[in-house]
Amino acid sequence: MRTETPDVIEKETNLSLNIDHANIIMVSNLVKKFGELVAVDDISFEVKRGETFAFLGPNGAGKSTTIKMLTTLLHPTSGKIILNGHDPVHDKDGVRKSLGIVFQDPSLDEDLTVLENMQFHAVCYNVRKDIRAKRIEELLKFVELWDRREDMVKTFSGGMKRRLEIARGLLHHPTILFLDEPTLGLDPQTRNHMWSYVKEINKKENMTVFFTTHYMEEADRVADRIAIIDHGKIIATGTSNELKSRTNSETLEDAFLNLTGHKIREEEASSLDRLRRMGQLWRGRRR
Ligand code: ADP
Ligand code: MG
DSSP, X not given: OOOOOHHHHHHHHHHHHHOOSSEEEEEEEEEEEETTEEEEEEEEEEEETTOEEEEEOOTTSSHHHHHHHHTTSSOOSEEEEEETTBOTTTOHHHHHXXXXXXXXXXXXXXXXXXXXXXXXXXXXXXXXHHHHHHHHHHHHHHTTOGGGTTSBGGGOOHHHHHHHHHHHHTTTOOSEEEEESTTTTOOHHHXXXXXXXXXXXXXXXXXXXXXXXSOHHHHHHHOSEEEEEETTEEEEEEOHHHHHHHTTOSSHHXXXXXXXXXXXGGXXXXXXXXXXXXXXXXXXXXX
């Protein structure tokens, strides 16, 4: 017999309305303004459960801002997000339980060892104690950092830190993994390696993957579907083949050019500059 008050029942009904079994992420008319600047300009899209979905766009397109809104770190100016049945604005905890995040900016504690970083994260995310050690070992072996587990993170190269962040993001087996430019600055071999692991978990555990990139080839090769984003707007969404055939293009690069009127490469240089500046800032801050 149900004993809930009408209040609770109503809440449940609302919640169940939010659950869409096909679409794990639903975004409608999402806007983010920073003062006068419209960083995300009325975007709508869906991501299917188990899908690998890419946001492809140049530097400054609004990719990170969107990911931050989806993962509860930024408040939307307007619009609606439903993520695994939860609203990130009103139910931060519900959303946070569902996701793993790998950010564009480094977020490791550099004064801790590899193992300490992993253990700390496992505790934060309530990874069960009996499986914690095994999973940490498995993940660190995969990203080839097991032999370095007692080393402090500050001694690591950029690529090693990225690998550790990825291992850490996967620790609690999230329902959705968010990756913001995860392969920026990694060598091709490490990139491939990272993607084969992410795809393996994606298949094995039906984990949804949402990633951003400005690497055409990466979106083409890795994503089931791609949203092309430019100046805060989604210009087109589809599989790589759909985007190509819609624009009569041989390559995704040509499709991008057709849809946006410019190449993505022109802006890669400025993105690298930005990365360098960020690196300088970061190092300065740690001194
Ligand atoms: P991307 O990740 O695609 O490179 P971002 O989402 O980081 O783009 O940025 C989109 C736009 O919003 C850029 O013009 C950027 O300068 C601006 N922006 C991002 N974050 C802030 C902020 N906290 N305050 C002001 N402007 C911001
Ligand atoms: Mg970004």
